[in-house]
Amino acid sequence: MNAEAALSPKGLPIALDAAGGDFGAPPNVEGAVLAARAGVSVLLVGNPVALHAELGKYPGSGALPLEVVHADDVIGMDEHASDVRSRTGASINVCTRMVKEGRAAAAVSMGHSGATMASALLTFGRIKGVDRPAILTHMPARGGMTTLLDAGANADVKATYMAQWARLATVYLKVLEDQENPTVGLLSIGEEDHKGSALVIETHALLRELHGQGINFHGNVEGRDIFLGTTDIVVTDGFTGNVVLKLAEGEAKVMFGWIKEALNSSVKSKLGGLLVRTSLRGLAERMDPSTYGASILIGVKGLAFIGHGSANATAVKNALLRAARAHEGKLLPRLEAAFGETK
Structure with a gap:
């Protein structure tokens, strides 16, 4: 929009x-x-x-x-x-x-x-x-963006908090992004239902029960799914979410530094850099946090x-x-x- x-x-x-x-x-x-x-x-x-x-x-x-x-x-x-x-x-x-x-x-x-x-x-x-508000943020993903929460408001959480955040994020995307039935993923170390910490397993069971009641629960997702756009929303605790966010922002800066070094490493590389400059500029804009402005305390x-x-x-x-x-x-x-x- x-x-x-x-x-x-x-x-x-x-x-x-x-x-x-x-x-x-x-x-x-x-x-x-x-x-x-x-x-x-x-x-x-x-x-x-x-x-x-x-x-x-x-x-x-x-x-x-x-x-x-x-x-x-x-x-x-x-x-x-x-x-x-x-x-x-x-x-x-x-x-x-x-x-x-x-x-x-x-x-x-x-x-x-x-x-x-x-x-x-x-x-x-x-x-x-x-029970607890969360920081909802957006991260660039294949085909658009992934909405992540909590990004740092709550380090210690309960399963009920994350279920509430899933519902909050669902309404948010309906209102601001015109997504009628956004999917929710629970961040874990494996896609299988039984994978993850005790908190993740408990949250998974709760979200599964609430599927169709204001939440379109996809299941567990892994870190790579955030950037693949596997689900519209990824829910996690604030400690993990903040680490994910800072890691992604830091990696983006380092990666573009590597690309710049590579494109300036030789005359041929510099010529190639001129050819892809417009495409790289568009990629940089997608990965720039300023594109999303700020995160809502939802x-x-x-x-x-x-x-x-x-x-x-x-x-x-x-x-x-x-x-x-x-x-x-x-x-x-x-x-x-x-x-x-x-x-």
């Missing part, structure tokens, strides 16, 4: 933690300008002086649906996530509070991921029927998206577009309805 074509500046704006991330205001403001030009209204939360200075770099930004909201504090990347409890004026807390109060449709942050999760959970609470009673601290303007823009689509698609009410029907 073309996100930009589907959006309009009508309705609630998206609250962006414009002070968060490794590089502070510059990529956040540039990303917000790009999103605003695509039709998304954005609230830039942070130091007004710094934000107005950045906005001044973009001619015509004054006519865009952008508004600066004051926040006199920001939780740094090296600080504790628990600080959100006492630092009410921190930019991420301002963002989630505006969503809670109905002044914003969603909160987006490229800042401290733990602080974003803590702020969202404390401010929004959980959807009724969800299961809380509000929309919150968490991006990379090193995010560039493209990632910020795409995160804002995805957040706007989630709101316009009524993702949260549909998630609540799905669990209400289950109950």
